[in-house]
Amino acid sequence: MAEKILVVVTTADKITDDHKTGLWLSEFAEPYMEFTNYGYEVTTASPKGGNIPLDPNSLEGGQPMEWSEAISQLKETEVLDQIDGEEYAAIFLPGGHGTMFDFPANQKLQELIVHFAESDKVIGAVCHGPAGFAGPVLSNGKPFVEGRKLTGFTNEEEADTGLDQFMPFLLETKLTELGAKFITTPKFTDHVEVDGKLVTGQNPQSSVNTAKEFIRVLTQINGK
Numbered sequence: 187m188a189e190k191i192l193v194v195v196t197t198a199d200k201i202t203d204d205h206k207t208g209l210w211l212s213e214f215a216e217p218y219m220e221f222t223n224y225g226y227e228v229t230t231a232s233p234k235g236g237n238i239p240l241d242p243n244s245l246e247g248g249q250p251m252e253w254s255e256a257i258s259q260l261k262e263t264e265v266l267d268q269i270d271g272e273e274y275a276a277i278f279l280p281g282g283h284g285t286m287f288d289f290p291a292n293q294k295l296q297e298l299i300v301h302f303a304e305s306d307k308v309i310g311a312v313c314h315g316p317a318g319f320a321g322p323v324l325s326n327g328k329p330f331v332e333g334r335k336l337t338g339f340t341n342e343e344e345a346d347t348g349l350d351q352f353m354p355f356l357l358e359t360k361l362t363e364l365g366a367k368f369i370t371t372p373k374f375t376d377h378v379e380v381d382g383k384l385v386t387g388q389n390p391q392s393s394v395n396t397a398k399e400f401i402r403v404l405t406q407i408n409g410k
Contacts, residue, residue: 188227189404192274193218194266194295194318196284197232199239201352208239209260210282211249212390213312217278217397218256224401228259229274233288233295235265241282244390266294271301276404278397281313281339281390286353289318296322299330308407310400312387313339320360332365335381337388340370383407 195214201207214230221228232238238260249257271277277298279285289295299322302309311318316338322330341358344350362368370388371377377388378395385403387396 188225189275190227190229190273191221192269192271192277192298193221193228193230194277194279194298195230195232195238195260195263196282196288197234197236197238198284198287201283201287201349205349205352206239206242207283208241209244209280209284210313210390211240211244211253211257213280213282213315213393214260215253215256216393217280217312217400218259219252220394220397220401221278222255226401229264229269230259231264231266231269233266233292235263237261238263239284241284244282266292266298269294269298271298271305274307276308276310276400277302278400279311279315279318280393281311281315281317283314283349283353285314285317286355286357289315290320290354292318292321300324303330306383308383308385308400308404310385310396311338312393312396313389314357316361316386317357319366320355320364329364331361333367334384335367335369335379336361336384336386337369337377337379338386339389340373342370343373343389346373
């Protein structure tokens, strides 16, 4: 039986009444393809379940035909509260600005991150996906990210989008305040950080290589 990866995506669909958001499609579709091509079984879950809103800006330029299977998975996602973390070898969080609104305070997501961390499983995220790391506190009382080397959408990149003023917090600032060693490279360049079994990517440009590094770490552990 193929090992299973849990991918958790946002269901938040707006930043303001005038600005729609959601999942950044490539940050899901590209890792999904990498995972399934390597033989992993992927379960896609979200806070509300069901159909996933896509950030309109992530649809510019069209959708490659090879993404069709991945896109179909977003039509009817599992409800996150019904997920049993014991069934999965790893968890991965794609981004999109929606994650800034429904990931940080989601109790089930926090519980899952703590489970994966304390079970020594692989955890990955790209771009705004690490917003899901803002809430989890380990059983020793320390923030999940304390002392961890990671990356994500930077303050410089957020300012470049012009949406920084609408965010509940800035990802780089928040995770740094929680004790993370937040590593940045020039804006919108491909950048991946690996810290043990934690794999993170900075932005949409990093999606493919984040997924590849995630698989590399996972296969090293399990000898697949």
